[in-house]
Amino acid sequence: MAPATRPKPLVCGPRLLADLEALSRFGRRATDHGIDRPAYSPSYRAALDWLRSRMEEAGLTVRMDAAGNLIGRLGRSSGPAVVCGSHIDTVPGGGALDGALGVVAGLEVARQLTDLVPGLTRAYEVVAFADEEGAYLSEIGVRAMVGDVSPDEVRSACGPDGPLADVLSRFGLNAADLSLAARPPSDFAAYLELHIEQGPVLQTLGKRIGIVTEIVGLLTGDLTFFGEANHAGTTPLPMRKDAFRAAAETVSAAFAAVETEFPAETRLTFGNIQLAPGAANVVPATAKLTYEIRAGDEALIDALHSRVLALAGRAAQRCRVEVADRTLARDAAAPMAPEMIATLESVASARGVETVRMPSGAGHDAQVMAGVCPTGMIFVPSIDGVSHNPSERTDVDDILLGASLLCHAVFDVLGCR
Amino acid sequence: MAPATRPKPLVCGPRLLADLEALSRFGRRATDHGIDRPAYSPSYRAALDWLRSRMEEAGLTVRMDAAGNLIGRLGRSSGPAVVCGSHIDTVPGGGALDGALGVVAGLEVARQLTDLVPGLTRAYEVVAFADEEGAYLSEIGVRAMVGDVSPDEVRSACGPDGPLADVLSRFGLNAADLSLAARPPSDFAAYLELHIEQGPVLQTLGKRIGIVTEIVGLLTGDLTFFGEANHAGTTPLPMRKDAFRAAAETVSAAFAAVETEFPAETRLTFGNIQLAPGAANVVPATAKLTYEIRAGDEALIDALHSRVLALAGRAAQRCRVEVADRTLARDAAAPMAPEMIATLESVASARGVETVRMPSGAGHDAQVMAGVCPTGMIFVPSIDGVSHNPSERTDVDDILLGASLLCHAVFDVLGCR
Numbered sequence: 001m002a003p004a005t006r007p008k009p010l011v012c013g014p015r016l017l018a019d020l021e022a023l024s025r026f027g028r029r030a031t032d033h034g035i036d037r038p039a040y041s042p043s044y045r046a047a048l049d050w051l052r053s054r055m056e057e058a059g060l061t062v063r064m065d066a067a068g069n070l071i072g073r074l075g076r077s078s079g080p081a082v083v084c085g086s087h088i089d090t091v092p093g094g095g096a097l098d099g100a101l102g103v104v105a106g107l108e109v110a111r112q113l114t115d116l117v118p119g120l121t122r123a124y125e126v127v128a129f130a131d132e133e134g135a136y137l138s139e140i141g142v143r144a145m146v147g148d149v150s151p152d153e154v155r156s157a158c159g160p161d162g163p164l165a166d167v168l169s170r171f172g173l174n175a176a177d178l179s180l181a182a183r184p185p186s187d188f189a190a191y192l193e194l195h196i197e198q199g200p201v202l203q204t205l206g207k208r209i210g211i212v213t214e215i216v217g218l219l220t221g222d223l224t225f226f227g228e229a230n231h232a233g234t235t236p237l238p239m240r241k242d243a244f245r246a247a248a249e250t251v252s253a254a255f256a257a258v259e260t261e262f263p264a265e266t267r268l269t270f271g272n273i274q275l276a277p278g279a280a281n282v283v284p285a286t287a288k289l290t291y292e293i294r295a296g297d298e299a300l301i302d303a304l305h306s307r308v309l310a311l312a313g314r315a316a317q318r319c320r321v322e323v324a325d326r327t328l329a330r331d332a333a334a335p336m337a338p339e340m341i342a343t344l345e346s347v348a349s350a351r352g353v354e355t356v357r358m359p360s361g362a363g364h365d366a367q368v369m370a371g372v373c374p375t376g377m378i379f380v381p382s383i384d385g386v387s388h389n390p391s392e393r394t395d396v397d398d399i400l401l402g403a404s405l406l407c408h409a410v411f412d413v414l415g416c417r
Numbered sequence: 418m419a420p421a422t423r424p425k426p427l428v429c430g431p432r433l434l435a436d437l438e439a440l441s442r443f444g445r446r447a448t449d450h451g452i453d454r455p456a457y458s459p460s461y462r463a464a465l466d467w468l469r470s471r472m473e474e475a476g477l478t479v480r481m482d483a484a485g486n487l488i489g490r491l492g493r494s495s496g497p498a499v500v501c502g503s504h505i506d507t508v509p510g511g512g513a514l515d516g517a518l519g520v521v522a523g524l525e526v527a528r529q530l531t532d533l534v535p536g537l538t539r540a541y542e543v544v545a546f547a548d549e550e551g552a553y554l555s556e557i558g559v560r561a562m563v564g565d566v567s568p569d570e571v572r573s574a575c576g577p578d579g580p581l582a583d584v585l586s587r588f589g590l591n592a593a594d595l596s597l598a599a600r601p602p603s604d605f606a607a608y609l610e611l612h613i614e615q616g617p618v619l620q621t622l623g624k625r626i627g628i629v630t631e632i633v634g635l636l637t638g639d640l641t642f643f644g645e646a647n648h649a650g651t652t653p654l655p656m657r658k659d660a661f662r663a664a665a666e667t668v669s670a671a672f673a674a675v676e677t678e679f680p681a682e683t684r685l686t687f688g689n690i691q692l693a694p695g696a697a698n699v700v701p702a703t704a705k706l707t708y709e710i711r712a713g714d715e716a717l718i719d720a721l722h723s724r725v726l727a728l729a730g731r732a733a734q735r736c737r738v739e740v741a742d743r744t745l746a747r748d749a750a751a752p753m754a755p756e757m758i759a760t761l762e763s764v765a766s767a768r769g770v771e772t773v774r775m776p777s778g779a780g781h782d783a784q785v786m787a788g789v790c791p792t793g794m795i796f797v798p799s800i801d802g803v804s805h806n807p808s809e810r811t812d813v814d815d816i817l818l819g820a821s822l823l824c825h826a827v828f829d830v831l832g833c834r
Contacts, residue, residue, distance in 0.1 A: 199651025216650060220697050231804055232686035233633060233711050233778030234616025237676060239802070244687055248668035255662055259654060269649035270661055271697040278689040280637050280707045280745075282805075290697045294650050328697075361650030385656070387648060 011108055011404045017396065019054065019104040023047060023088060024096035034093030034390035038160050039131030039140075040068060040171045047088050051103070051128055058107060059114045060126065067144035067181035068130035068173055074110050075120035080189035082413050083373075084109055084406065085127035085142075086365055089135065092160075095392025097196045097399075101380075103128045105194045105403040109410050117416045122189070124414065129365045135159040136167065142365040146372050147182030154178055188373035190340065190413050193366040194406045195377060196394050197358075200385030207356045208398050209405060210379030211344045215360045215367035216267070216294040217301050217333030223250065223312050227321035229277055229285035244275050244284035246312070246319035251289070253311040262304055265359055267294040296333050296359040334367035340376025340409075347408040353401065362387075376409070378402050428525055428821045434813065436471065436521040440464060440505060441513035451510030451807035455577050456548030456557075457485060457588040464505050468520070468545060475524060476531045477543065484561035484598035485547035485590055491527050492537035497606035499830050500790075501526055501823065502544035502559075503782060506552065509577075512809025514613045514816075518797075520545045522611045522820040526827050534833045539606070541831065546782045553581040559782040563789050564599030571595055605790035607757065607830050610783040611823045612794060613811050614775075617802030624773045625815050626822060627796030628761045632777045632784035633684070633711040634718050634750030640667065640729050644738035646694055646702035661692050661701035663729070663736035668706070670728040679721055682776055684711040713750050713776040751784035757793025757826075764825040770818065779804075793826070795819050 027036045027043030037043045048070050055062045060072030073081065086102025106126035113124055130141030136159035143149045154175050157164035165175035202210050227243035251270050258268045272290040291308060295301045309325055316323040341357070348355045360366075360377060369375045380402035383393040444453045444460030454460045465487050472479045477489030490498065503519025523543035530541055547558030553576035560566045571592050574581035582592040619627050644660035668687050675685045689707040708725060712718045726742055733740040758774070765772045777783075777794060786792045797819035800810040 197651060198648050199653075200647075200656050201651075201653065204656065218650070230617075230802060231615050231779060232688060232709050233635070233684060233780070234614060234618075234799075234804070235684075235778070235802060236616075236618065236681065237672070237684070238681075239617050239621065244690070245668065245672055248665040248687070249672075251662065251665035252669040255654070255666075264653065264655075267650055267652075267654070269698070269700055270665070271649060271699055271701060272692050272695040273661070273690060275689050280688040280709050281686070282688055283686060284688060292649050292697050361652070362648060363650070382651075385647060385652060387651070 010112065011400055011407055012111070013400045016104060016108045016400065016403055019107065020096060020100060022050065023100050023104060026050065027090065029093065032093065032390045035090045035096065036092055037088070037090040037094070038092070038133070038135035039089040040136070040167045041161060044089055045171065048128065051088065054107060055126065058111045060110055065145065065181040066173060066177045067141050068171060069141040069145055069181065070128040072107070072110060072126045073123060074113055075123040079123055080186060081123035081125040082189045082410055083125045083127055083191045083369070084193065084410060085129055085191070086193050086195060087129045087132035087141070089131055089133050091133050091388045093390060094388055095390060097392055097394055098198065098387055099132055101196060101399065102194045105406050108403055109407045112407050113416070122414050124410065132365055136164040139363065139365060139368055142368040144178050144181040145183055146368055147179070148368065149178055185372040188369070191366060191369035191373050191375040192340065192406060192409055193364060193377045194402050195364055195379060196387060196392070197379040197382045198362050198385070198387035199382060201358055202356070202379060202381035203383065203385065205356060207354060208381060208401055209348055209353055209355045210358045211341055211355045212336050212360045212377035212379060213341065213357050214296040214333050214335040215364055215370070216296045217298050218329065218331045218363070219293045219301050219305055219327060220329040221291055221325060221327045223247070223289045223291065224324050225287045225289070225316060225321050226323070227285050227319065228283070230283040232281040232283055235283060240283050241320045242283050243287040243321050246315040246321045246323065247273060247287035247289045249315040249318070250308070250312040253315065254308045257307050257311065258304060261307070262300065265296065266300055266304060267361055268304060294361055298333055331363065334370040336370060336376050337374035340374050343409050343412050344376050344378060344405065347412055348405055351408070353405065378406055427529065428817055428824055429528070430817045433521060433525045433817065433820055436524065437513060437517060439467065440517050440521060443467065444507065446510065449510065449807045452507045452513065453509055454505070454507040454511070455509070455550070455552035456506040457553070457584045458578060461506055462588065465545065468505065471524060472543065475528045477527055482562065482598040483590060483594045484558050485588060486558040486562055486598060487545040489524070489527060489543045490540060491530055492540040496540055497603060498540035498542040499606045499827055500542045500544055500608045500786070501610065501827060502546055502608070503610050503612060504546045504549035504558070506548055506550050508550050508805045510807060511805055512807060514809055514811055515615065515804055516549055518613060518816065519611045522823050525820055526824045529824050530833070539831050541827065549782055552576040553584065556780070556782060556785055559785040561595050561598035562600055563785055564596070565785065566595055602789040605786070608783060608786035608790050608792040609757065609823060609826055610781060610794045611819050612781055612796060613804060613809070614796040614799045615779050615802070615804035616799060618775055619773070619796060619798035620800065620802065622773055624771060625798060625818055626765055626770055626772045627775045628758055628772045629753050629777045629794035629796060630758065630774050631713045631750050631752040632781055632787070633713045634715050635746065635748045635780065636710045636718050636722055636744060637746040638708055638742060638744045640664070640706045640708065641741050642704045642706070642733060642738050643741070644702050644736065645700070647700040649698040649700055652700060657700050658737045659700050660704040660738050663732040663738045663740065664690060664704035664706045666732040666735070667725070667729045670732065671725045674724050674728065675721060678724070679717065682713065683717055683721060684778055685721060711778055715750055748780065751787040753787060753793050754791035757791050760826050760829050761793050761795060761822065764829055765822055768825070770822065795823055
């Protein structure tokens with residue numbers, strides 16, 4: 001279909017940017033302009049109050065569910081909705097776009113629907129999901145909405161303002177009622193999320209729009225090497241049981257292996273290591289090495305995990321130390337729906353916008369929604385790949401292009417042509 | 418000369434062991450029996466008071482110098498003395514032998530001289546040097562005695578009980594008077610020190626006596642790698658600037674190099690590493706890696722240092738990070754005097770005791786004395802190489818054999834045959 005035959009749901013750029021700016025003030029530090037807006041905090045509450053009134057001004061019917069998700073709805077009051085969403089909580093010292101962009105763009109989509117499709121017969125929702133960043137429990141809002149939060153994890157969750165149950169109570173919610181937030185899959189016709197890439201790939205490729213193929217799976221663990229503390233001067237190298245040497249050899253060998261044996265999009269990170277006793281003149285007795293593996297393909301994650309363990313075992317043997325492995329987290333990869341990928345690509349190509357397919361290396365609310373309905377994600381470039389940082393930025397033109405494509409895609413899925 | 422023609426200066430085993438036991442009670446923890454006896458502390462003062470009275474009972478003329486060294490003298494009141502010594506301060510949670518053995522054995526030598534050589538025409542001293550372990554300033558006592566402490570280092574030294582100047586003042590000494598402890602080289606005829614090996618070499622070789630050839634030189638430094646903090650999920654490996662990866666590759670490559678290109682007695686240790694930000698899902702931005710190089714040959718230390726820096730530079734380049742090197746300490750190697758080595762070997766062989774020549778990987782008061790007079794050291798085995806630890810142990814027979822050889826050597830040097 002030629003672009004001329006479509007209605008033209010336009011994004012009102014100044015309004016969308018003003019919303020982003022207004023939202024960024026809640027929790028913003030005076031010093032470095034980083035934003036402190038953890039879920040359920042006073043700054044988060046103030047941001048939600050602001051968002052609620054903006055939603056109401058846009059003609060949405062607004063409610064907060066039992067998990068603290070803020071939901072604005074347009075069109076039919078029941079039945080499956082096309083949902084746009086993301087989150088407005090931030091990491092400590094976060095930026096103005098991570099999460100906020102998807103919510104504000106979803107709100108702008110609602111306004112375009114109100115303006116251009118007065119008699120919407122289907123339903124549209126924009127949702128600000130609670131605690132995507134995991135100050136208490138990662139993605140608790142969206143997980144509660146699909147009925148995937150256990151009472152046990154709620155009980156043990158703790159964050160910057162104390163135990164989650166207490167924090168929820170002060171926020172006006174009841175931890176015991178969290179399950180009331182759950183909705184059946186039939187409530188959701190589709191889910192679309194616009195997000196900044198948070199990485200350097202689009203900028204490096206010179207592309208303005210990424211279409212997410214899957215949100216990668218993740219395995220976090222730690223390897224602890226157990227050697228022997230010895231005097232650095234008196235213990236010959238062959239008599240040592242150097243836990244750090246074994247850890248360092250594991251890191252070197254694992255990177256070499258991932259680069260030569262695994263696809264380029266596989267991610268391996270050793271984010272921390274702690275030695276004991278950690279003195280200049282003592283051979284390290286223990287080394288605790290944190291690792292994280294991410295890949296779009298579950299089998300790849302498992303294969304790289306096995307490879308890392310084997311290399312650690314070999315290094316441990318060479319250094320005459322013991323090694324123990326613990327898996328700390330394991331999230332499955334979440335493929336995006338082929339029909340959503342096709343829709344996003346077609347609305348883009350119809351407007352002459354080049355796109356690139358790419359995995360999302362970071363987690364998003366979309367990965368949970370992908371389990372209950374056809375889900376798609378649009379990425380816009382992060383300047384220098386920076387995120388979770390006050391200097392997180394995206395070119396204004398890219399922001400508006402991403403929001404516009406989101407809007408076109410929603411119109412498409414809703415059949416509003 | 419056949420053994421039968423010599424006088425037989427015997428060590429009184431029970432007395433020497435009782436002294437070690439008595440001394441070990443000062444600062445001993447109730448929990449793990451580790452000894453907390455840092456220089457100038459109350460437990461150190463109590464130990465010195467005990468030692469002073471034991472010295473006086475042995476007929477020594479005792480004085481404490483301006484640095485807190487306790488000096489017991491026998492024979493001529495002036496002129497060069499043959500000196501035995503070590504230290505009675507400990508590391509936190511130290512053992513009963515490190516330092517203490519050399520002092521207690523030196524005291525026993527004095528008693529043997531008193532008993533067997535009533536008209537000693539030359540001079541003998543036993544010295545407990547202050548702060549060998551460096552709670553405030555490593556080897557400050559012996560360095561003050563040879564006139565090698567600068568006012569600057571005294572001013573800036575700080576330890577478990579605060580600034581050194583304050584601690585000295587509470588101890589009854591004056592930091593400004595430290596230089597009064599200095600004595601001319603002509604005061605010293607020779608220096609002999611008995612010490613536990615603090616390493617596993619003698620035990621591994623099945624030898625009971627080591628004759629130290631030199632105290633190795635030492636270079637301590639740190640390498641800081643400067644990369645970039647990036648999201649572990651969104652940043653492809655080739656786009657990262659991973660400071661930890663560069664550090665780990667440096668460690669692996671440096672150990673491989675030292676093992677293939679350097680003599681077996683070369684010691685390379687990476688005792689600590691600190692990453693920032695140190696989160697599981699963030700590529701490390703900086704890695705600060707502590708290294709220590711020890712070798713008996715100064716040129717070897719410099720060569721290995723250059724090699725480590727070159728490997729670090731190469732790893733940094735591969736990982737697209739920067740690297741900076743700092744030298745934190747540099748102690749020159751201290752060779753023992755050939756005539757002292759010969760004397761120690763001859764008194765041993767005359768008694769059918771096998772010895773093995775070995776470098777000392779640890780620092781000792783002897784390394785400073787070696788700069789002013791002919792110096793020798795005897796090592797006895799450390800069980801499992803353990804030291805600086807409550808479970809530091811040496812077989813009683815080895816303790817007594819070492820003390821006996823020290824005694825024979827002193828008699829030899831004094832010409833008391």
